């Protein structure tokens with residue numbers, strides 16, 4: 241089986257969540273609806289949500305390693321800390337298309353061996 245024959249969405253189960261990092265060439269944009277959803281989630285005003293979470297006009301602040309400030313990272317997992325209130329772009333990505341990050345050989349090389357190993361035992 242080649243990597244192109246796999247259901248690309250299956251990769252999310254193995255991927256360290258590149259889409260939750262600010263990588264070169266990618267930006268997570270939030271609109272007013274996204275900010276309001278987050279504000280309601282934290283029971284704060286939209287203005288307060290902007291102050292706390294938004295950098296510039298419309299993107300999330302990130303940590304020094306480039307990860308979204310809402311990404312929860314454990315030893316063996318990473319997950320969204322605001323899953324129910326995550327922005328539209330996070331909900332829809334990768335839009336039923338092959339994930340664009342998986343065309344990046346440097347990133348793909350990190351996860352494809354895990355996919356193949358799992359398929360081999362199932």
Ligand code: SF4
Nearest residue numbers: 252255257258259339
């Ligand atoms: S959408 Fe792409 S980058 Fe995000 S977790 Fe899935 S495979 Fe990884």
Ligand code: SF4
Nearest residue numbers: 260308310311320330
């Ligand atoms: S809001 Fe959640 S899904 Fe979206 S980038 Fe941040 S951690 Fe990832």
